[in-house]
Structure formats: structure tokens, C-alpha cells
Amino acid sequence: MDFRSLPKIELHAHLSGSISRECLHEVWLQKKERGETTLEDPLVEMPAGKFDYDLDTFFPLFSRYIYSLCNDLSSLIYTTNSVLEDFQADGVVYLELRTTPRAIPSANITKVDYVQTTLDCISKFNASSSMKTHLILSIDRRNDLPVALEVVDLAIKFRDQGVVGIDLCGDPAVGEVAIFRPAFEKAKKNDLEITIHFAEAPQSSTAQELWTLLSYNPDRIGHVIHVPEDVREEIVKSKLGLELCLSCNVHAKMIAGTYSDHHFGWWRETGCPIALSTDDVGIFGSALSNEYALIAEHFGLDRKQTCDLARGAIDTIFGSEEEKKRLREIMWK
Ligand code: IMP
Numbered sequence: 137m138d139f140r141s142l143p144k145i146e147l148h149a150h151l152s153g154s155i156s157r158e159c160l161h162e163v164w165l166q167k168k169e170r171g172e173t174t175l176e177d178p179l180v181e182m183p184a185g186k187f188d189y190d191l192d193t194f195f196p197l198f199s200r201y202i203y204s205l206c207n208d209l210s211s212l213i214y215t216t217n218s219v220l221e222d223f224q225a226d227g228v229v230y231l232e233l234r235t236t237p238r239a240i241p242s243a244n245i246t247k248v249d250y251v252q253t254t255l256d257c258i259s260k261f262n263a264s265s266s267m268k269t270h271l272i273l274s275i276d277r278r279n280d281l282p283v284a285l286e287v288v289d290l291a292i293k294f295r296d297q298g299v300v301g302i303d304l305c306g307d308p309a310v311g312e313v314a315i316f317r318p319a320f321e322k323a324k325k326n327d328l329e330i331t332i333h334f335a336e337a338p339q340s341s342t343a344q345e346l347w348t349l350l351s352y353n354p355d356r357i358g359h360v361i362h363v364p365e366d367v368r369e370e371i372v373k374s375k376l377g378l379e380l381c382l383s384c385n386v387h388a389k390m391i392a393g394t395y396s397d398h399h400f401g402w403w404r405e406t407g408c409p410i411a412l413s414t415d416d417v418g419i420f421g422s423a424l425s426n427e428y429a430l431i432a433e434h435f436g437l438d439r440k441q442t443c444d445l446a447r448g449a450i451d452t453i454f455g456s457e458e459e460k461k462r463l464r465e466i467m468w469k
């Protein structure tokens with residue numbers, strides 16, 4: 137089966153984590169030529185074939201390296217276009233990209249500029265491509281409430297340009313999620329959709345945290361790894377959409393064992409809509425087509441089951457009914 141030509145939906149992809157090493161290298165070369173960077177070459181910093189980033193080494197990669205390299209308008213535009221092209225070339229027909237609004241004072245870029253720039257790239261791409269993309273804005277767990285409310289306000293401001301929801305992400309070892317209640321309440325009140333990184337690591341999987349997060353009424357949850365039985369029952373009862381990421385969980389050792397031990401095997405029986413997703417394809421190196429190939433291989437899915445899995449994600453997109461109709465036409469052909 138050709139997994140690249142299978143029409144696919146990607147719902148859990150972080151913009152800065154989806155930039156390929158080659159693209160980062162090109163940005164670095166251009167900056168090097170202009171004498172604008174003293175950073176190490178991305179291909180040295182993140183060698184080809186190195187995917188074994190764990191929760192301790194993964195998050196600093198952004199704050200220490202990728203954000204320092206992608207720190208002006210031209211690199212933001214170049215890398216965003218490259219990410220969109222990569223998803224399209226992999227056979228993605230609908231993408232919900234997420235990003236944490238980031239001000240870059242050294243380049244005079246505000247968070248508004250950052251979101252506007254990302255949306256401009258997306259809207260140009262949407263106009264000339266069969267892949268349609270929407271944007272989700274992320275709150276980082278290390279943020280305080282005013283910053284989180286700012287993210288929600290940005291999402292409201294840019295809703296008519298393609299922002300569809302709010303995400304909660306970031307290092308699961310950091311932060312107290314209970315402080316974000318007013319931000320998620322405001323998002324709901326303004327009809328924004330909500331997705332939340334959920335039970336990603338043992339530290340972020342206490343009963344208290346998970347019930348707090350469910351009380352924010354998320355429409356989808358991501359990862360869903362370390363979930364106690366009573367919380368699982370609630371998720372199944374509410375038929376929440378699940379964003380499941382395979383390679384990233386295996387490489388980062390977020391699950392015990394390997395591909396065939398992934399909790400996809402458990403959730404697939406529950407009737408919750410599942411969107412197989414990449415998380416950070418630039419870091420973990422497995423395109424969505426490869427994630428489908430791995431799932432098919434390790435869970436014995438035949439062609440029809442694989443197509444049905446891909447189609448199942450339609451029900452949980454944050455896009456419109458019209459978009460769902462378009463996807464049904466493409467994916468049931
Ligand atoms: P950005 O939001 O476009 O800058 O993408 C990178 C950011 O996404 C990182 O700084 C993290 O906060 C977040 N992120 C990426 N992957 C993960 C993950 O697996 N868990 C939680 N947060 C993540």
C-alpha cells in the first residue's frame with residue numbers, strides 16, 4: 137500500500153517542531169553567509185538519524201536552539217512554508233498546525249506579528265493547494281495566567297483568518313494547570329475549540345491534574361498515555377477525539393516497550409475518534425505516511441482498516457461542516 141498517496145488528516149503538529157533539519161540547515165547557511173549567526177550547524181546540533189530525544193533533552197532544543205535560529209521574519213516565513221510543503225508532499229489533505237505565539241524583540245516582532253505572519257503563509261498556501269490548513273494557538277504550561285489569556289485573545293482576534301482553537305502544551309514536568317481555568321473558560325465562551333496535551337508523562341498524570349483538564353471541556357486530547365481507569369471511562373463516555381502520536385512516544389521513551397505496545401491498541405476499540413499524528417516530525421523524523429505504515433505493520437491493519445482509520449479523523453477536526461464534507465469526498469473516493 138502506498139501510504140503517501142493515502143489522503144490523510146494531521147491534527148497534532150507543532151510548527152517549530154515540524155521544521156525539517158534540512159530546512160533549518162538552509163536557514164543557518166543563509167544566516168552564516170550574512171554573518172548573522174554564531175550558532176552551530178543544525179545538522180551537527182541534531183544529527184541525521186538521531187531521534188532519541190527524551191523529555192529532558194527535547195524541550196531545551198527549542199528554547200536553546202531552534203528559537204535562536206528562527207528569530208526574524210524571513211526565517212519564520214521560510215520555515216513555515218517549508219513545513220506546509222512537507223505535509224502536502226506527504227499526502228496530507230487537511231492540517232491543523234499549532235504554534236505558541238512568540239514575540240521576538242530583537243527583530244521587533246510582536247506576538248500579533250508572529251501570528252499574522254504564520255496566518256499569511258497559511259492563507260497563501262491554502263489558495264494554491266489542495267491541502268487546507270487551520271491554526272491552533274498554544275498555551276505553554278510554563279506560562280502564567282495573563283500570558284495564557286493573551287493567547288486566547290489572539291485566537292479570538294484572528295479567528296476570521298483561520299485560527300480554530302487553543303492548545304495546552306509544553307514540558308509536562310513544569311507548571312500547575314489549575315491556574316489556566318479562566319483562559320479555557322474564555323476560549324469556550326468564545327466558541328473556540330480546545331485541545332490539551334493529556335497524561336503525556338507520569339508527572340502530568342495525577343488524578344487531580346487529569347480531572348482538572350477534563351473540567352475545561354476539551355474537544356480533543358493529545359497523547360493520552362498514563363490514564364487511570366476512571367478517567368479513561370469518562371473519556372470513552374464523552375467520545376473525546378484522540379490525537380495519538382506513535383514514533384514520538386517510542387523514540388522519547390514516553391511509553392514502555394515499542395510500536396506494538398503503543399496505547400493505540402487499547403484506544404482503537406473504544407469508539408473515540410482517533411487522529412494519528414506526528415507531533416514533531418522535524419525532530420522525530422517520521423512523516424505521517426510513515427506513522428500509518430507503522431500502525432498498519434504493528435497492529436496488522438489491512439488496506440480497508442487503514443483507510444477507515446484515516447477517515448475516522450474527519451469527525452474530530454476543528455474545521456467547518458463544509459470542510460468535513462470536502463474531506464469525505466476526497467477520502468471516500
Ligand atoms: P511552537 O509552539 O511552534 O514553537 O512549537 C514548539 C513548542 O511546542 C515547544 O516549545 C513545546 O512547548 C511544544 N511541544 C512540542 N512537542 C511537544 C510535546 O510532545 N509535548 C508538549 N509540548 C510540545
Ligand code: ZN
Nearest residue numbers: 150305358415
Ligand atoms: Zn504535542
